[in-house]
Structures are given as structure tokens and as C-alpha cells.
Amino acid sequence: MPEMPAIAGVTLATAKAGIRYAGRTDVLLVLFDPATTVAGVFTKSKCPSAPVEWCRAHLKPGKSSKNLARALVVNSGNANAFTGKNGRTATKMTADIAAKAVGCKAAEVFLASTGVIGEPLDASKFVAVMDGLVAGAKPGEFVAAAKAIMTTDTFPKVATATVKIGKSKVTINGIAKGAGMIAPDMATMLSFLFTDAAIAAPALQALLKEAVVDTFNAVTIDGDTSTSDTLMMFATGAAAGCPRIARASDPRLKAFKQALFKVLANLSEQIARDGEGARKLVEITVDGAVSKASARRIALSIANSPLVKTAIAGEDANWGRVVMAVGKAGEPADRDKLSIWFGGIRVAHKGERDPSYDEAAVSAVMKRPEIRLKVALGLGKGRDRVLTCDLTKEYISINGDYRS
Amino acid sequence: MPEMPAIAGVTLATAKAGIRYAGRTDVLLVLFDPATTVAGVFTKSKCPSAPVEWCRAHLKPGKSSKNLARALVVNSGNANAFTGKNGRTATKMTADIAAKAVGCKAAEVFLASTGVIGEPLDASKFVAVMDGLVAGAKPGEFVAAAKAIMTTDTFPKVATATVKIGKSKVTINGIAKGAGMIAPDMATMLSFLFTDAAIAAPALQALLKEAVVDTFNAVTIDGDTSTSDTLMMFATGAAAGCPRIARASDPRLKAFKQALFKVLANLSEQIARDGEGARKLVEITVDGAVSKASARRIALSIANSPLVKTAIAGEDANWGRVVMAVGKAGEPADRDKLSIWFGGIRVAHKGERDPSYDEAAVSAVMKRPEIRLKVALGLGKGRDRVLTCDLTKEYISINGDYRS
Numbered sequence: 001m002p003e004m005p006a007i008a009g010v011t012l013a014t015a016k017a018g019i020r021y022a023g024r025t026d027v028l029l030v031l032f033d034p035a036t037t038v039a040g041v042f043t044k045s046k047c048p049s050a051p052v053e054w055c056r057a058h059l060k061p062g063k064s065s066k067n068l069a070r071a072l073v074v075n076s077g078n079a080n081a082f083t084g085k086n087g088r089t090a091t092k093m094t095a096d097i098a099a100k101a102v103g104c105k106a107a108e109v110f111l112a113s114t115g116v117i118g119e120p121l122d123a124s125k126f127v128a129v130m131d132g133l134v135a136g137a138k139p140g141e142f143v144a145a146a147k148a149i150m151t152t153d154t155f156p157k158v159a160t161a162t163v164k165i166g167k168s169k170v171t172i173n174g175i176a177k178g179a180g181m182i183a184p185d186m187a188t189m190l191s192f193l194f195t196d197a198a199i200a201a202p203a204l205q206a207l208l209k210e211a212v213v214d215t216f217n218a219v220t221i222d223g224d225t226s227t228s229d230t231l232m233m234f235a236t237g238a239a240a241g242c243p244r245i246a247r248a249s250d251p252r253l254k255a256f257k258q259a260l261f262k263v264l265a266n267l268s269e270q271i272a273r274d275g276e277g278a279r280k281l282v283e284i285t286v287d288g289a290v291s292k293a294s295a296r297r298i299a300l301s302i303a304n305s306p307l308v309k310t311a312i313a314g315e316d317a318n319w320g321r322v323v324m325a326v327g328k329a330g331e332p333a334d335r336d337k338l339s340i341w342f343g344g345i346r347v348a349h350k351g352e353r354d355p356s357y358d359e360a361a362v363s364a365v366m367k368r369p370e371i372r373l374k375v376a377l378g379l380g381k382g383r384d385r386v387l388t389c390d391l392t393k394e395y396i397s398i399n400g401d402y403r404s
Numbered sequence: 405m406p407e408m409p410a411i412a413g414v415t416l417a418t419a420k421a422g423i424r425y426a427g428r429t430d431v432l433l434v435l436f437d438p439a440t441t442v443a444g445v446f447t448k449s450k451c452p453s454a455p456v457e458w459c460r461a462h463l464k465p466g467k468s469s470k471n472l473a474r475a476l477v478v479n480s481g482n483a484n485a486f487t488g489k490n491g492r493t494a495t496k497m498t499a500d501i502a503a504k505a506v507g508c509k510a511a512e513v514f515l516a517s518t519g520v521i522g523e524p525l526d527a528s529k530f531v532a533v534m535d536g537l538v539a540g541a542k543p544g545e546f547v548a549a550a551k552a553i554m555t556t557d558t559f560p561k562v563a564t565a566t567v568k569i570g571k572s573k574v575t576i577n578g579i580a581k582g583a584g585m586i587a588p589d590m591a592t593m594l595s596f597l598f599t600d601a602a603i604a605a606p607a608l609q610a611l612l613k614e615a616v617v618d619t620f621n622a623v624t625i626d627g628d629t630s631t632s633d634t635l636m637m638f639a640t641g642a643a644a645g646c647p648r649i650a651r652a653s654d655p656r657l658k659a660f661k662q663a664l665f666k667v668l669a670n671l672s673e674q675i676a677r678d679g680e681g682a683r684k685l686v687e688i689t690v691d692g693a694v695s696k697a698s699a700r701r702i703a704l705s706i707a708n709s710p711l712v713k714t715a716i717a718g719e720d721a722n723w724g725r726v727v728m729a730v731g732k733a734g735e736p737a738d739r740d741k742l743s744i745w746f747g748g749i750r751v752a753h754k755g756e757r758d759p760s761y762d763e764a765a766v767s768a769v770m771k772r773p774e775i776r777l778k779v780a781l782g783l784g785k786g787r788d789r790v791l792t793c794d795l796t797k798e799y800i801s802i803n804g805d806y807r808s
Contacts, residue, residue, distance in 0.1 A: 046730070046732075046735070046737040046739070047731030081724070082739060082752070082757075117727065119757075224709050224725075224728060225731065306626040306799070307803055311804060312804075313800065314803070316804075320485070321628075323521065323631065324628060324631055326450070327450045328448075328628065332450070333450040335450070335451040348522065350488065351488040352490065353522045353523070396795065396796060399714035400714035
């Protein structure tokens with residue numbers, strides 16, 4: 001785990017509000033200097049959680065929008081999803097409690113919740129802890145923050161990068177929690193990025209939207225999309241001497257964009273590595289597709305195939321199942337031009353088993369904790385890459401055994 | 405298992421060709437009277453097996469096509485999929501061997517294979533058994549036929565119905581083998597229907613295409629589509645006094661259509677019930693969608709969700725995961741109009757947990773071997789139903805454990 005530096009203009013505090021878990025922190029408060037801009041991307045679910053709706057409502061779209069944030073409140077243990085009017089009331093109440101304690105508008109408070117679906121969230125539990133959180137907020141508490149938002153993640157997820165914008169040194173810190181639908185009744189991928197760069201809200205939104213395409217949006221655990229997936233970024237502008245950037249296309253952002261991508265790639269890889277019951281991190285690369293979008297759909301078809309994932313759990317280079325997953329994607333593919341590699345070893349070539357591959361070498365590759373699977377379609381220049389994990393009996397245990 | 409009557413114009417024989425399995429039958433030959441018409445629907449995979457390509461090539465489309473069949477050869481143990489030119493050579497050789505023994509054209513021989521992918525099929529193995537198969541073919545051997553095409557199905561799948569066309573009594577017999585991708589390296593759903601009705605090929609094709617929509621196409625085990633899925637129907641026209649039907653819209657087919665639907669529904673339900681590692685048959689009904697197609701997509705999203713399937717394996721009425729699966733389908737849905745039932749008990753209503761439901765009653769329902777799950781969207785009149793099974797550790801064992 002990297003050393004997480006402080007970010008100018010950001011302080012953090014965690015508390016035990018007893019929402020569901022006993023004996024551990026379950027609320028995170030992050031405070032921001034005035035003038036902190038905010039951007040966010042959220043689940044595409046048609047049935048999103050109440051906090052997702054709250055955040056969306058307070059992030060105005062458009063090139064001249066001034067989306068400002070003073071506080072972020074995240075709780076674990078209850079997702080406040082599918083809770084109807086109670087859910088909306090709970091988000092409003094949570095924001096009001098935080099706004100009063102912080103001294104800002106409720107619209108400047110952003111929210112995220114993760115945990116049980118369908119259970120009313122008792123927002124009054126925040127009352128008892130909020131003043132203490134505000135009083136105790138300190139810089140640099142990012143690991144504690146990452147721990148407070150965990151559900152059944154097996155480790156806290158943090159990443160950091162430092163770059164220059166003009167002559168000013170700026171930092172990007174990120175925290176995240178678990179991939180897919182993590183544990184009994186639990187849902188959600190949450191991630192929060194913090195920087196002391198000075199970036200206008202519409203530019204920040206554009207940067208975030210671009211950076212997720214090949215990071216968070218290229219990770220799948222089980223193909224199940226949470227009602228609560230939330231990725232937000234906060235830019236305080238408090239770095240000494242940092243120029244204020246108005247447009248995402250500003251050339252001074254070059255290094256910043258690369259660093260943002262690296263932080264998101266790092267966090268999303270940690271999420272894939274810590275997937276439910278996962279023993280192997282699996283990278284799937286598709287090239288030679290008719291387009292990047294087509295390569296993405298084929299890569300996700302492979303990554304979400306239970307048969308490919310169980311084969312990898314069984315350490316079997318079962319390329320026949322990869323062919324099946326390519327075939328079912330519905331994208332242009334020509335069986336007789338298809339080649340497949342496991343761990344750099346070509347096992348199938350032009351529509352047939354590669355006669356020259358060494359079974360022992362492939363078996364050795366499959367025993368590794370990280371498996372690289374590559375498919376070449378031989379049709380065009382479309383290329384893409386996604387990350388996933390294997391499908392094990394532990395996945396079934398985590399998600400199916402708790403009542404039986 | 406029903407008593408399977410003979411079908412006039414159909415004889416069957418099975419043999420042990422030693423393709424992969426020892427000590428069991430692995431080849432099925434079905435012989436048809438001249439003038440037997442044939443129709444077929446096949447996998448939508450972009451990487452289909454060689455036998456699928458063979459059958460497609462010999463089923464001419466169009467309203468005046470005269471597709472005739474004299475023989476069907478099916479083998480288990482090797483799918484002849486992803487076998488390149490060898491695969492095409494093997495299909496041609498198999499058809500030639502059968503055509504010579506039967507005394508017909510190779511184009512009148514239809515083929516299906518199920519088993520290992522990527523392994524060359526040694527078609528010469530059919531030479532040793534073919535004359536014996538032709539000589540030994542007998543009426544009524546449908547259960548033996550269903551056994552010969554099994555891979556890891558736990559029971560043979562047969563169904564039958566008898567109805568009248570005009571004043572003539574006609575029979576429909578069907579056999580099928582396993583759903584999804586059944587076992588280590590195995591793929592495929594295969595099903596064959598036989599009738600002594602006299603129906604022109606284009607009409608037979610239209611009947612079959614219509615009947616699969618709510619039967620075979622409404623069953624999913626793991627969302628993985630085989631390279632070899634094949635459903636064919638053969639109509640001998642040998643029933644005494646049966647009028648020859650030229651068009652699928654002929655009103656004399658009313659009872660026949662219903663019977664065909666019943667046979668296909670019966671077979672496809674058996675496939676869902678015998679899914680890999682399955683302990684529960686799950687029926688998912690979606691109503692109130694904006695259209696039937698939308699209801700189908702939502703029902704399949706629920707049916708293919710690993711989290712819904714593991715919850716059902718764990719006997720947990722986890723409606724939060726059903727909401728998740730509705731939300732991720734991408735179809736019109738309004739969280740606050742959604743209601744969900746397990747086994748007839750409403751557990752969620754208008755976007756919230758139903759406060760009045762009895763936890764003990766729901767627990768009792770979830771222990772049953774057949775689970776009915778219903779979602780009402782409250783948007784329109786679109787309704788659909790699909791069948792699936794639960795996702796258990798045995799699925800992982802069957803598909804992942806065999807090398808470790």
C-alpha cells in the first residue's frame with residue numbers, strides 16, 4: 001500500500017455510527033475548502049439508489065456549470081437503495097445534518113451509501129457522530145477513509161500520484177471499495193478521487209468521463225451492475241501556485257491526465273483482484289476487431305462467461321470456451337481467422353488448435369495468480385482490454401451460502 | 405418418462421463407435437422415408453460448429469424450397485467445432501458414409517455433433533458402425549436415441565404428443581440433450597423432433613421458428629451460447645390419410661401447433677431442470693413491461709444474473725438482487741412502480757420492501773425444488789416468461805475442478 005500524502009484543502013474523518021457493523025468504522029466525512037469543484041459518474045442502472053439520485057440532482061450538466069462541494073458523506077452497511085420515499089427523505093436528512101455541522105448548503109454535500117438493499121437507512125444515526133467528525137477531520141487520513149467504506153473487501157484500496165500543472169506540484173489521491181455485488185445483500189463499487197489542482201467543474205467532468213472508459217468501465221466481476229456505483233472527483237484548487245484550468249483540452253493537463261488514468265487504472269485493478277472469491281486476476285485483450293467498441297463487447301463477453309471463468313479457476317487453458325464466448329458476443333468474427341493465447345502461448349491459430357503448443361508450458365502459465373488471455377480476430381484494427389477474475393466456489397459461498 | 409410411440413416413416417439405431425466415451429452408445433442414426441421434409445434452427449454463434457454449417461448449407465431458405473431428409477447422424481463425445489478444414493472434411497465424409505449405406509444423396513443427410521471443442525473428429529470411426537446401424541434401425545427407439553446423444557445430462561430427455569390433422573391421427577416425438585455448456589469441454593443443446601404429419605418444408609420451418617420463441621429460446625442456464633445448438637424437425641408424411649399441408653397458416657394445423665409447442669416446452673423445461681449442478685428449476689415471469697421483447701430482456705437479465713442464481717441456491721428471497729438485475733437490463737423500468745413476488749408472495753411493492761410479507765412463508769417457498777419469481781413493472785402490457793436454474797458449487801465443480 002502506498003504512502004498517502006495529504007491534499008491541500010481536504011480533511012477526512014471516520015466514525016462508528018453502528019449502521020450495521022459492530023466494532024468498525026462505517027461513516028466517512030470528507031471536508032473541502034470553499035471553491036472545490038466536483039464531478040461524478042454513476043451506475044447506468046435504471047433502478048439507482050437514493051444517494052445516486054441525490055448526487056445526480058446536484059451535479060448540473062453543461063459547459064458553464066459551477067458544481068461546488070464542501071462535504072462528502074459515505075456510509076457502509078446500508079445502500080439506501082430501493083427504499084422509496086424513505087430513501088429520498090434519508091438522503092435529504094443526511095445532507096442537512098452535514099450541512100448544518102459544516103456550515104454550508106445541503107446542495108454542496110455529496111452522498112454515497114453501500115450495503116444492504118431495501119432496508120430503510122436510519123439517517124438519525126448520523127446526528128450523534130457528525131459534530132465529532134467535523135471537529136476531528138484531519139489531512140492525510142486516506143487509508144482510514146478507505147477502510148470505513150469497505151463492505152467485504154479483503155483490503156482497503158488506495159492509490160496516489162503527483163505531477164505538475166505548469167510549475168505547480170499537484171497530487172491526486174484515490175480510494176475505492178469493492179467490485180460488483182460484494183457480499184450477502186451488499187452492492188456497489190464506490191471510488192473517490194481528490195486533487196489540489198484547480199480545475200473548473202465541466203473540465204473535471206470531462207476528464208473523469210474520459211478516464212473511466214479504459215479503467216473502471218473495463219472491469220467486470222460477474223456482469224452484475226450495482227444500483228449504487230459511484231465515482232466522484234473533487235478538485236480543491238489549493239495547491240500553491242496552481243493555474244486555474246478551464247478546459248479539459250488545456251495542454252497543461254497532459255501529465256495530469258496520465259496520472260489520473262494511472263490512479264484509476266490502479267484502483268480498478270485492485271477491485272478486479274479483490275473480486276468475490278477471486279484467486280486470479282485475469283486480463284483479456286482482444287485485437288483485430290472491426291472497432292474498439294466491438295473489441296470491448298467481445299472482451300466483456302469472454303470476461304463475463306461463467307464457463308471461461310470456471311475454466312480459469314480450474315487452471316485450464318480451455319480455448320474452446322473462449323471461442324464460444326467470442327461467438328456469442330454477436331460481433332463480427334471469423335472462426336477461421338481466430339487465434340488465442342494464454343500467458344503469451346498461442347493455443348489456437350486460424351480456427352484450429354495450434355499443433356505446436358506445449359501443454360506443459362500452458363499448464364504452468366495457468367497456475368499463475370495473473371492470467372493474460374489474448375484473442376486476435378484478424379479482421380481490423382479494433383483493440384481493447386478488460387480485467388476480471390476467476391469464478392470459484394467461494395463466490396457461491398459468499399453469495400449463496402449464508403442462509404442455508 | 406412417457407411411453408414413446410413409433411412414428412410412421414422413422415426408424416432409429418444407436419451404436420458404440422468409441423469416439424470418446426467407452427462402454428456406451430455415442431452414435432445415433434435416424435432413417436426417414438423418402439419425401440420426408442426437414443426444418444432447422446441453429447445457434448446464433450458467430451463461430452458455429454462444422455455440422456451446423458453443413459445443415460445450414462443444405463436447408464434452402466424460401467417459400468418454394470423442397471428440403472428433404474433421408475438420414476440424421478448425431479454423435480456425442482466430439483463437437484467437431486473449431487476444427488477448421490478438418491471439420492468440413494469430417495462432415496462431408498460422415499455424410500458420404502451415411503449416404504452410401506442408406507442409398508441417398510449426401511445432401512439428404514443431416515448432422516449434429518456434441519462434445520469436445522477443437523479436437524479433430526475422426527469420421528472414419530463411422531465406417532465400422534454405419535452398415536450395422538442401417539440394418540438394425542427400428543421404429544420406436546426414441547429413448548435409446550436420447551441416451552446416445554447425452555453428454556453429461558443426468559437423464560435422457562423425451563416428449564411426445566398425438567393430435568389430429570383433419571381426420572388423420574399424427575404423432576410428434578422429440579428428444580433432446582443438455583442445456584448450455586454441459587461439462588468439461590462439452591457444449592451444446594441438441595433436439596430433434598419427428599412427426600408423421602405431411603407438411604411442406606417451408607411450412608415446417610415457419611412452425612418451428614415460431615414454436616422456439618417461448619420454449620427453447622426462453623431457457624438459459626448460464627448465458628453461454630454453444631457453438632453447436634441445433635433443433636431440427638422431420639416430417640415423414642407417412643401417417644395414414646394425412647392431408648399434405650402447404651402453409652403454416654393452414655387452419656387444420658391448430659391442434660398440431662399446440663402439440664408442437666407442448667413438446668418443445670416439455671423438452672426445454674427438462675433441459676432447465678437438468679442444468680449443470682442445478683438443484684432448482686426457476687421460472688421468471690415479467691409483466692407490465694413496455695413490450696414482450698423488453699419483458700424478455702429483463703427476464704433474461706434476471707435469469708442470467710449470478711447473484712440472483714446464487715441467492716436462489718442459498719434459498720434466499722433476495723429481491724434486492726432482482727431489482728439490481730432489472731436495473732442493469734437497460735430496459736424501461738421505474739424503481740418506484742416495481743413489485744416482486746417469490747412463490748406467489750409479494751416481497752417488494754412500489755419500490756419498497758412489502759411491509760406485510762411473512763418471512764417464514766417466503767422461507768418455506770424458497771426451500772421448494774421449483775421457484776416461481778415474478779416481477780411486475782407497472783409500465784405497460786409486455787409480458788414474458790423464461791426458465792433457468794440456480795447456480796451452485798456443483799456448477800463450479802463440473803466446469804472448473806477437473807484439472808485441479
